[in-house]
Amino acid sequence: MARVKTTDQLIDEAEAEARREPFPVDAPVYEKAERDPSRPILYAGALDAPVAVLARDLGRDEVAAGQPLIGAGGKLVRAGIVKAHGAGGLEEALRFALLTNTVPFKPPGNKAYAESVRARFRPFVAELLARFWSGSQVLTLGTEAFRWFEPYAEGGEFPASAATDERFETAYECRLPIPGDAAEGFKVVLVRPLPHPSPLNRRWYARFPEMLERRLAEVGAAV
Secondary structure, eight states: OOOOOOHHHHHHHHHHHHHHSOOOOOHHHHHHHTOOTTSOOOEEEOTTOSEEEEESOOOHHHHHHTSSSOSHHHHHHHHHHHHHHTOOSGGGGGGTEEEEESSSSOOSTTOOOOHHHHHHHHHHHHHIIIIIOOOOEEEEESHHHHHHTGGGBGGGSOOGGGGSGGGGGOOEEEEEEOTTOTTTOEEEEEEEEEOOOOTTOTTTGGGHHHHHHHHHHHHHHHO
């Protein structure tokens, strides 16, 4: 009988890919946090949660804590999740959601990773969501996280609404491949984009909590 793969093995595979060929990481941040810059911080939260939240990549707070979405923007997200469930502190959000990023590493500075780096680690994030996470509702934060799902949309691209503000009112069906699953082959998820919750995002930042609340209500109605 074939051995069942675990998330620890998935993380080990992502680490092996990180060591295979150099790519930019914020080495001083990892050094200060006493963390191996080749060891991915792939996810935090519950694999059986109905909703997953996908952000762009890690920040210094995330490296220090060893968890995605724990900086200023992440705390906004966690606060919204906790509020929706009537729970207590921000750490309680990990009971109700899976938190992850398009790349499980921190780039130098605050610049996004190149698409080539995103492509290298795409298979590991996709497998996390398709094989190990049991939910089907995804909230994305910002353009890069939303567009990460585009190859899995029908025809390999999103409809025209994805380039307009209408995307924040729309759910997009995507099909994630399930590695080694000859029976099903893919997992259907609904992607519900949100703006990036940064104070620098002046157009949307003040509205983000109410937009998150509405999206979480949609998730609650769908599951």
